[in-house]
Structures are given as structure tokens and as C-alpha cells.
């Protein structure tokens with residue numbers, strides 16, 4: 001086949017039937033034998049006269065090295081042009097479609113849950129978790145030895161109470177050096193090793209950060225008492241005499257929060273022990289120091305902080321007396337926290353700015369992929385829930401990921417106040433097994449693991465540990481020394497690992513820093529592991545279930561029912577038919593009639609019960625039986641969502657729907 005190029009007026013056409021001159025053999029003479037000029041002369045482009053109206057040109061087919069003009073001749077041909085244009089537009093359209101799909105997917109996708117949302121946080125009180133050097137006190141190496149226990153429970157984040165260098169007046173909450181480890185707990189190398197092991201096992205480390213005060217042994221305080229610059233104003237000092245204190249403020253641990261210092265001849269403020277002087281956060285140097293300490297630990301790789309006692313950080317500079325709760329009480333008898341309104345010492349203006357500043361630091365470090373740095377704040381705001389809510393981030397100001405929700409601790413006294421929450425116990429509060437009753441512990445664990453929000457488990461709750469009895473003369477807690485009824489020792493007894501001596505916590509022949517609970521022979525990890533009906537195995541099952549069931553870890557929570565015995569709520573997820581109804585019995589044996597509640601199915605199947613023989617049973621909604629202390633997770637299937645008809649009793653933190661066909665989540 002050959003082509004002829006015919007130029008008529010301005011247009012060029014190619015016709016079949018004419019030989020391609022450029023491909024004709026040149027009398028057997030090889031190109032190599034030709035001169036450059038000859039090659040150029042033979043080249044078809046050189047034989048084209050594109051300008052001339054009469055010009056014509058013939059070719060057989062495209063050839064390698066053809067000139068631009070020849071190429072254009074072919075490319076303008078309809079059979080090349082059409083597919084080319086089709087391909088061109090296909091590429092453009094598909095690129096645009098892909099872009100649009102990407103933008104839509106990004107815009108419609110709900111945020112993935114971060115590590116601090118996807119599993120319970122486990123609190124370790126390091127003195128009491130595991131003793132590796134047999135001195136009767138737990139330590140960092142001990143924690144490292146027991147990480148598999150936490151993996152077994154499907155825990156992903158561990159908050160460790162303070163292990164800084166400390167004279168231990170408040171067992172670590174009195175920090176002598178914010179950049180060092182107390183020798184009781186080990187060395188900085190032990191800390192580094194622990195952190196590496198934790199990360200290797202997929203565990204995150206949340207440190208306790210104590211901004212309000214240091215130990216009086218801290219070099220800053222020692223310098224401040226001597227008015228050595230720049231430390232003079234590192235603490236809150238006021239003029240006073242031994243007999244005339246600056247005002248009526250009282251410490252959380254009882255008595256005046258002022259102590260006269262004979263070196264400086266002034267009083268210093270301490271909202272906790274006198275060995276815990278309050279830092280002066282109105283001094284920019286102090287704020288800078290504390291931020292540097294946060295950076296120090298972030299640089300080491302810690303994953304977040306539990307910010308201790310934050311509502312105490314600032315005080316009113318005018319130092320006026322706080323109003324008494326009972327105005328007629330003689331002022332000299334006012335010596336406990338609950339006898340004053342803390343208008344000038346708690347939650348002062350400026351507090352949230354300080355916290356937001358620290359959040360910004362954490363956010364800087366969170367930019368590393370997969371390294372979100374977390375922040376939880378501790379503030380006992382008692383009945384003032386608005387104050388608690390202030391610690392949450394908003395769209396405009398980032399602050400803590402959540403404040404601890406202490407309200408659930410009051411649950412046994414009044415079920416109607418229950419809300420989505422995070423924790424039921426810690427090192428400051430009696431263990432639930434003791435305050436509510438050990439028969440309720442599995443139901444309480446079930447409630448914690450099936451409510452929305454991040455559950456926080458204090459070590460030992462997973463096996464139902466109870467408060468230990470401590471004779472008054474053996475009390476170690478400084479708060480307990482002021483008021484034995486307020487002692488926090490009972491909930492700090494050593495972890496019960498096995499029925500070995502010292503419950504497997506320590507090999508020390510002369511005992512442990514606090515006594516072991518006598519029930520350790522039966523209440524221990526070893527005895528409960530593998531026993532399906534044990535508190536430990538129930539905890540584990542629910543922890544795994546929470547992670548695998550979307551309705552439980554990110555779905556709606558609807559309040560359904562409560563009476564003196566039973567608290568009932570529902571968990572469901574838009575787009576999923578499978579939903580759960582949870583009954584927590586914190587009273588006596590009961591039968592709950594839910595037939596007046598619209599939107600519930602006639603029957604439920606027992607998915608999990610803390611009373612193992614009830615497993616797999618089916619219940620009618622008019623009569624759901626629960627035993628005293630039973631936790632019941634009922635399962636049902638429905639294509640009707642409960643929350644749509646009960647909006648005022650339902651809650652979700654971030655709504656998302658599940659699309660079955662594509663197995664994806666989207667904002668809805």
C-alpha cells in the first residue's frame with residue numbers, strides 16, 4: 001500500500017496507490033555510503049513542498065525517524081485522529097472522575113478511631129503492679145515483664161502513675177526532678193527499654209504530668225526560698241507571719257494551704273501537702289519550664305499525658321478569702337476542701353489557655369504519621385458538669401481528648417445520673433468491688449466496656465480486686481493520715497498475679513509496701529485465666545467484642561430504662577441491622593418489662609451474660625430477667641433504627657453510617 005499526498009489550496013490529503021519514495025531502494029546503494037547531503041536530499045521531508053498549491057507527496061507507511069511534517073500528515077488522518085481524540089478525552093474524564101471520587105471519599109469518610117479510642121486505657125500504679133527486684137515495691141522492669149497480660153486483655157494504651165524522682169511524700173505526685181526516674185522504680189535506661197517493649201507490642205504509654213506543684217525538695221523551690229533568681233517567683237509566695245496566714249484557703253488534704261517558710265520569711269501556697277508547693281503559673285518562666293518538660297518526654301517517644309489536678313493550676317492574685325459553704329461556721333474550724341466555695345483557687349480564667357498551649361505542643365508532635373499524642377485532664381468538678389465539659393476540644397480550640405469523667409463513680413448512689421463515661425476506679429477512689437459489692441464487678445466492667453467513650457481500667461479491676469484493710473497505725477497515704485476515712489491505701493494494694501507468696505507480685509521475704517489482700521489465693525490472674533466464667537475472661541471477651549462490633553465502639557448509645565435495680569441502654573449503628581441492648585443489674589434479682597418502649601423487637605437473644613448459664617437464651621421483651629449483679633448483653637436484628645424515634649434519649653459523638661454493599665463507612 002502506498003499513499004499520495006495531494007495539496008489543494010491549503011489542505012493536504014493522503015491517497016492510497018502511490019509508492020513511498022522515501023522507502024524506495026536507492027539503486028542498491030546503502031545509506032551509509034551516502035553523504036550527509038545526499039541523505040538529506042533522500043529524506044521525504046526534504047522532497048515535500050508544503051507551501052506550493054500543487055505540491056503532492058507519496059508514502060507507503062510511517063517510518064522511524066520521519067520528520068515532523070510527515071508525522072503530521074499521518075496524525076491528521078481520521079483513523080489516527082479519532083482514536084487519539086477519544087483516548088485524550090477518556091484520560092481527561094477518568095482523571096476528573098477519579099479526582100471527584102477521591103474528594104468525595106475523603107469528604108464523606110468519618111475519622112478513623114485513634115489508638116486512645118479503640119481499646120480500654122489501663123492504669124498502672126507502678127508501686128503496686130510488679131516488683132522485679134524483690135524490694136517489696138513495684139518498678140518499671142516489673143511492668144515490662146507483665147506486658148503480655150495487657151496484650152491478653154486487648155489493651156492498647158497504658159497510663160502509668162508517676163515514676164519521677166520523688167521523696168514519695170505523696171507517692172510520686174511530689175516531683176523532685178521532672179526529667180529523672182526515681183531509683184525505687186529503676187533508671188532512665190529501664191524507662192527507655194520499657195517504652196521500646198511497649199511500642200514493639202503495640203502498646204502506647206501515657207505519662208502522668210503534674211503541673212500544679214513540685215516537691216519541696218525540687219531545686220527550684222530550694223532556690224526560690226533563698227530568693228535566687230530566676231527562681232524567686234517560681235512559687236506562690238505571700239507575706240504572712242506564723243500566726244497570721246495570708247487568707248482562709250484550705251488544702252485538698254486538709255488544713256490551711258499556706259505554710260510559713262523560715263528561710264524566706266514568707267508563706268508559700270500548697271493546695272495539696274506542704275511538701276507540694278504550688279508552682280506560680282503567672283510567671284512565664286514557669287510556663288516555659290513546664291512546656292520544656294513536656295517536650296523532653298515527647299522527644300523520648302511517650303504517646304500522651306494524663307494532666308494531674310489541672311483545676312488548681314492558677315489562683316486569683318488578689319488572695320481574698322474564699323466564701324464559706326456554711327457562713328455561720330466559725331472560720332477557725334474551716335479546714336477541709338468541702339467547707340469553702342473555691343472561687344479563687346479552682347478553674348481560674350487562663351487555665352484553659354495554658355492547657356491549649358500544651359495541646360498545641362502535642363499536636364506538633366502528632367504530625368509524625370501514626371504518632372498521635374494524647375491528652376486527658378484530671379479535674380474533680382463534682383456536680384459542675386459544665387466545668388468538666390470545658391476541657392473538651394472544640395472545632396475552634398483544641399484541648400484535651402477527654403477529661404476524666406468521674407460522675408459514674410456516683411452511679412451506685414443514683415443510676416439516673418449515668419452518662420457515657422470513661423472510668424469507674426483509680427488510685428484515689430475506693431475499688432468498685434468494695435464500694436458497690438464484689439458481686440457487681442463483672443456487670444460494672446460490662447457497662448464500662450459497652451458504653452461509648454474510652455473505658456479506663458484501674459489495675460486489678462479486670463480480676464475484681466477489692467480494697468485491702470489497713471490498720472490505722474499502718475496508714476501510708478498522707479491524706480489517710482489527716483483523715484483515716486479518706487485513706488487511699490486500700491485501693492493501692494499490690495496486684496494479685498497468682499496464689500504464690502505475695503500473690504506473685506514480689507519475691508521479698510519481708511513483705512510488700514502495702515499488704516496483699518487475703519483473697520489473693522482465689523482472686524488472681526493465674527486462677528482466672530482460662531476459666532470462662534471468671535471476671536478476667538469476661539473482661540477479655542468484652543474488650544475484644546467492643547473492638548470488633550462497630551455498634552459498640554462507635555455507634556449510638558440510647559438510654560432505654562432505669563429503675564432501682566437495672567440500668568438499660570441500647571447500642572446501634574446506622575447501616576447495620578445488628579444491635580445490642582445492655583442490662584446492668586446493680587440491685588436485686590429483677591424482671592424488666594420493656595414492652596412500653598417503642599422500637600424494640602419482641603425477642604432478644606443473649607449474646608453475653610456474666611451469668612454463664614444464661615448464654616444463648618432468648619428473652620421476651622415483656623420480661624427480661626436479670627440476676628443480682630448480672631450484666632446482660634442482648635443481641636437483636638432490626639432494620640429500624642431506635643435513635644430515629646428516640647432522639648432525645650440517644651447520643652453519638654460522631655455520626656457515621658455503614659454501607660454494607662461496599663463495606664465502607666461514610667458520614668451521614
Ligand code: GLC
Pocket residue numbers: 170173174210272308309378427428
Ligand atoms: C491528683 C492525684 C492524686 C494526688 C494529687 C496531688 O489528684 O490523682 O493522687 O495526690 O493529684 O498531686
